[in-house]
Amino acid sequence: xxxxxxxxxxALFSVLKQDGYxxxxxxxxxxxxxxxxxxxxxELPAGVxxxxxxxxxxxxxxxxxxxxxxxxxxxxxxxxxxxxxxxxFQAARTEKGITISPPTNGGAGDLPKYAFVGVRPCELSxxxxxxxxFARGTYVDPHYSAVRARIIVIAVNCTDPGETCFCASMKTxxxxxSGYDLALTEVISAGSHLxxxxxxxxxxxxxxxxxxAAPASAEEIQRAEDxxxxxxxxxxxxxxxxxxxxxxxxxIDHPQWDELDERCxxxxxxxxxxxxCFCSTVEDVTNLDGTxxxxxxxxxxxxxLEFSYIHGGCVRATTKSxxxxxxxxxxxxxxxxxxxxGCVGCGRCITWCPVGIDITEEARAIRAQxxxxxxxxxxxx
Amino acid sequence: xxxxxxxxxxxxxxxxxxxxQLSLLDCEDELLAIVxxxxxxxxxxxxxxxxxxxxxxSLVEGSITTPHDAERIHQVRRSSKFLVTIGACATAGxxxxxxxxxxxxxxxxxxxxxxxxxETLAKSTAIADHIxxxxxxxGCPINKHQLLEVISAYxxxxxxxxxxxxxCMECKQKGLxxxxxxxxxxxxxxxxxxxxxxxxxxxxxxxxxxFGPKETPNPSSLSEWWLKNGMKRDxxxxxxxxxxxxxxxxxxxxxxxxx
Ligand code: SF4
Ligand code: SF4
Ligand code: SF4
Ligand code: SF4
Numbered sequence: 275x276x277x278x279x280x281x282x283x284x285a286l287f288s289v290l291k292q293d294g295y296x297x298x299x300x301x302x303x304x305x306x307x308x309x310x311x312x313x314x315x316x317e318l319p320a321g322v323x324x325x326x327x328x329x330x331x332x333x334x335x336x337x338x339x340x341x342x343x344x345x346x347x348x349x350x351x352x353x354x355x356x357x358x359x360x361x362x363f364q365a366a367r368t369e370k371g372i373t374i375s376p377p378t379n380g381g382a383g384d385l386p387k388y389a390f391v392g393v394r395p396c397e398l399s400x401x402x403x404x405x406x407x408f409a410r411g412t413y414v415d416p417h418y419s420a421v422r423a424r425i426i427v428i429a430v431n432c433t434d435p436g437e438t439c440f441c442a443s444m445k446t447x448x449x450x451x452s453g454y455d456l457a458l459t460e461v462i463s464a465g466s467h468l469x470x471x472x473x474x475x476x477x478x479x480x481x482x483x484x485x486x487a488a489p490a491s492a493e494e495i496q497r498a499e500d501x502x503x504x505x506x507x508x509x510x511x512x513x514x515x516x517x518x519x520x521x522x523x524x525x526i527d528h529p530q531w532d533e534l535d536e537r538c539x540x541x542x543x544x545x546x547x548x549x550x551c552f553c554s555t556v557e558d559v560t561n562l563d564g565t566x567x568x569x570x571x572x573x574x575x576x577x578x579l580e581f582s583y584i585h586g587g588c589v590r591a592t593t594k595s596x597x598x599x600x601x602x603x604x605x606x607x608x609x610x611x612x613x614x615x616g617c618v619g620c621g622r623c624i625t626w627c628p629v630g631i632d633i634t635e636e637a638r639a640i641r642a643q644x645x646x647x648x649x650x651x652x653x654x655x
Numbered sequence: 656x657x658x659x660x661x662x663x664x665x666x667x668x669x670x671x672x673x674x675x676q677l678s679l680l681d682c683e684d685e686l687l688a689i690v691x692x693x694x695x696x697x698x699x700x701x702x703x704x705x706x707x708x709x710x711x712x713s714l715v716e717g718s719i720t721t722p723h724d725a726e727r728i729h730q731v732r733r734s735s736k737f738l739v740t741i742g743a744c745a746t747a748g749x750x751x752x753x754x755x756x757x758x759x760x761x762x763x764x765x766x767x768x769x770x771x772x773x774e775t776l777a778k779s780t781a782i783a784d785h786i787x788x789x790x791x792x793x794g795c796p797i798n799k800h801q802l803l804e805v806i807s808a809y810x811x812x813x814x815x816x817x818x819x820x821x822x823c824m825e826c827k828q829k830g831l832x833x834x835x836x837x838x839x840x841x842x843x844x845x846x847x848x849x850x851x852x853x854x855x856x857x858x859x860x861x862x863x864x865x866f867g868p869k870e871t872p873n874p875s876s877l878s879e880w881w882l883k884n885g886m887k888r889d890x891x892x893x894x895x896x897x898x899x900x901x902x903x904x905x906x907x908x909x910x911x912x913x914x
Contacts, residue, residue: 304859305837308830329880331837348832358828539873541845542820546827559804560811562685562692573828578820579870593871628823628835628845629880 275495276487278458278469280341284315285485286428290389295426298354299391300347306331308347309392318392319344326438326621328630338462342392345436346620350397350549351390355421356404362556364568377568389426393454395447396439396618398429400549402453406612407552426477429454433501437510438621440634444513446618448505456481459498470498511621511634514641518615519606521641526598530639535594537629542575544623544631545600550608550616553581576600601633662711662810665697667731669717669724670751670779674796675742676700676716682799689803692810708734712809715788718744718751718779725776725785732786739805740782743795743898747867750795752779752901756909779901792817795865795898798850818849819870822862826853834859841881841894846872846904867899874908888912 278286290297291313300307301317307324318341325332326345336343361377393401401422408418432439432448441447450457455478458469470490473479490498545551555574560567574581576599582589590596608616617633624632666676680701682689696706713735719725732738743749754762755778763770782788792805801817808815818824822844826833834856835842842861844853848869855862868874878891895909 304832305834306832308832329836330839331833348836349827349830353830358830536873537876539821539845539876540871541823541869543823543827543833543845546824557816558813559816560807560813562688562803562807562810564811573824575820575824578818578824580818580820591871593873626833626836628833628842629876 275490276471276473276482277490277494278471278485278487280315280467282485282487283341283469286481287313287315287391289481289484290426295387295389297389297391298351300342300344302333305333306348307333307344308349309351309390312391315341318342323434324436326436326625328438328624328632329627330630331625339467340434340460340462342430342458342460343434345432345434345439346394346397346622348622348626349547350400350620350622351393352400352404352549352551354386354388354390355401355425356408356415356418356552358573360417360571362569362571364566367565367567385420385424387424388421389428391428391430393427393429394432394620395429395450396441396444396620397549398427398450398453399441399444399446399618400620401427403550403612403614403616403618404552406614426481427454427456429457429474431457431459431498431502431505433460433505435505435509436621438624439509439619440511440513440621441619442506442509442512443515443634444615444617444619448509449502454478459502461494461497461501463497468494470494511619511624511632513605513617513619513634513637515615518637519609521644522602522606522637525640525644526602528640528644530636530643531594531598533639534597534631534636535592537631538593538597539629540577540593540596541628542577543626543628544633545575545577546573547622547626548604548617549620549622550604550618551575555580576603597631601636604633605637661692661694663696663706663708664693664712664714664806665708665710665731665735666695666700667697667713667715667717668700669715669728669745669782670720671717671742671744671749673700673716675745675794676714678741678797678799678802679714682803685803689806693806710735711737712806713738715740715745715782716742718748718781719785720751720776720779721774722776723774728782728785737789737809738786739790739792739809740788741792741794741797741802743793743865743867744779745782746791746793746902747781747899748779748901750898750900753896754779755901756896781901790815793848793866794850798852800852801850820849821845821869822847822849822851822853822856822866825849825851826856829853829857831856834861839884841886841890843877843894846874846877863897864895864905865898867902868904872904874904875911878908878912 299312307319321339323336323344365374408415429450454474457472553574554571557570577596579588604617763773805815840861843864844862847864848866850866891912892909895905
């Protein structure tokens with residue numbers, strides 16, 4: 275493992291830019307820390323953190339000047355790999371007939387090269403989950419796969435998880451295990467501010483070599499490990515995953531869903547902020563005289579009526595059925611579909627729900643009042 | 656392509672501020688393409704020339720507030736093949752529907768020197784309360800891109816892409832930071848239909864609900880949450896009582912908090 279100081283981080287930014295990468299990293303915009311295009315280390319949120327609760331997010335000061343002492347921002351890396359609106363193709367009608375051509379604006383034509391800086395362990399797991407959906411199997415999404423293949427991932431382990439985090443329950447954090455090029459742990463103590471760096475790929479190794487990074491001392495490595503050991507305890511939330519898919523499938527008529535029918539706004543925020551939600555709809559647009567048309571893909575959500583529209587009506591007309599779809603997909607049917615949970619425990623759906631609906635509380639309520647599986651034990655899924 | 660007869664389009668005005676009709680004139684870049692594709696047959700706001708009906712497409716702005724208009728709207732319907740209401744007045748009664756919560760005759764008596772000259776209905780109501788409407792385009796005012804989309808869809812015989820989900824969906828897709836969660840001014844986005852492109856949230860303001868209630872809205876849950884977090888009932892009443900005050904879900908919500 276190597277050690278990087280802040281000036282090494284600046285050098286890393288320069289190297290990435292030289293190599294033609296757009297750096298996307300955390301920075302303060304308006305009233306939140308968002309992941310956006312940044313140019314230098316100075317734009318990282320030094321000494322800024324956030325306090326997150328159901329339906330509440332506030333920035334706060336930290337006294338140690340940490341660059342990564344914050345938690346997850348409002349939106350995930352999903353919007354870069356899987357943009358909210360993407361043209362799939364365009365078509366033109368002439369006297370000779372109809373011609374179809376590749377997309378221009380917002381399409382796959384001009385692929386960006388991203389360096390994601392500050393990817394958290396749960397987020398990395400979420401990218402892994404979306405890889406499974408978009409980049410593997412019979413139907414591969416060409417745009418996702420192409421952008422995905424070109425990214426560099428500089429992960430940052432979580433030493434200070436927040437109140438809405440529960441990655442430890444979902445076994446996706448607070449320390450990352452794979453999927454990164456470099457993984458950093460920020461270690462701050464009197465008189466020193468450094469990052470213990472671990473490479474996870476040849477690209478990462480080469481980056482460290484180009485930075486001429488010095489090896490981290492045994493003591494520095496130990497300090498990083500201690501911080502990560504303690505991190506799980508700081509997590510504000512947990513989910514009992516013991517036979518959770520079975521529990522939910524067995525409780526599709528649970529009274530808790532009726533309770534959710536009253537509280538949930540079916541606004542769709544939870545699905546839009548969720549780093550694993552992958553649903554989209556397709557829109558065809560035309561110009562006025564019908565000579566040009568385009569097909570676009572847009573993020574969708576199982577909370578919209580049209581999502582389940584099948585000739586003549588919506589399959590999920592009630593809010594209850596839509597909330598149930600969302601939650602059972604995240605925590606039950608995803609497992610049947612992809613072999614993992616669809617939830618990585620990032621807590622975003624809790625923070626950004628306008629009425630603070632908390633998926634961990636809902637799972638707890640269902641388990642508590644269930645005749646099945648009400649006794650929990652630590653163990654496998 | 657084969658030369659087709661251009662569809663005859665009429666734009667009608669009822670009780671309104673004209674803002675929605677102006678959205679059509681506001682389509683500066685597209686205006687030429689529009690007149691290329693359609694024949695503006697009746698549009699007093701834009702031209703005095705009148706082509707007789709029947710009309711292929713009628714755009715109706717404004718609400719019904721007088722006995723005369725309650726009659727006239729039936730004539731408009733009879734002379735229109737496809738009728739689209741545009742704006743909060745036409746789709747929900749508009750801001751003038753605030754009168755519906757009071758006795759309009761008291762206003763008339765208070766405002767006009769000779770109240771007997773004023774012939775008005777007790778309530779300002781949506782066009783769809785009077786006639787069958789083929790499509791409703793929401794907004795105060797409507798969004799010109801949505802108007803173009805409706806016209807374009809109509810001309811091309813396809814379904815318009817006008818989502819009925821929440822403003823939040825647009826807000827998130829735009830990558831905005833939710834103001835409701837980060838600093839808490841009331842935002843009606845979670846119960847309001849999309850269409851404005853999350854305009855107010857883009858300028859750090861809460862949504863005012865110009866596009867009216869979204870599909871399956873749940874304002875009582877949102878109100879409940881706000882009451883728990885210190886909002887006053889009076890403020891809730893005012894919040895739901897604006898351009899779409901008389902749209903059913905908003906009306907019921909404001910009435911629930913009135914006493
Ligand atoms: S379900 Fe909620 S906590 Fe789980 S990954 Fe999605 S947004 Fe994060
Ligand atoms: S929870 Fe809903 S929006 Fe998310 S992936 Fe599942 S069906 Fe799609
Ligand atoms: S759970 Fe919350 S964020 Fe999700 S749809 Fe319901 S109210 Fe909206
Ligand atoms: S700012 Fe308003 S419209 Fe935007 S996500 Fe938040 S609640 Fe919804």
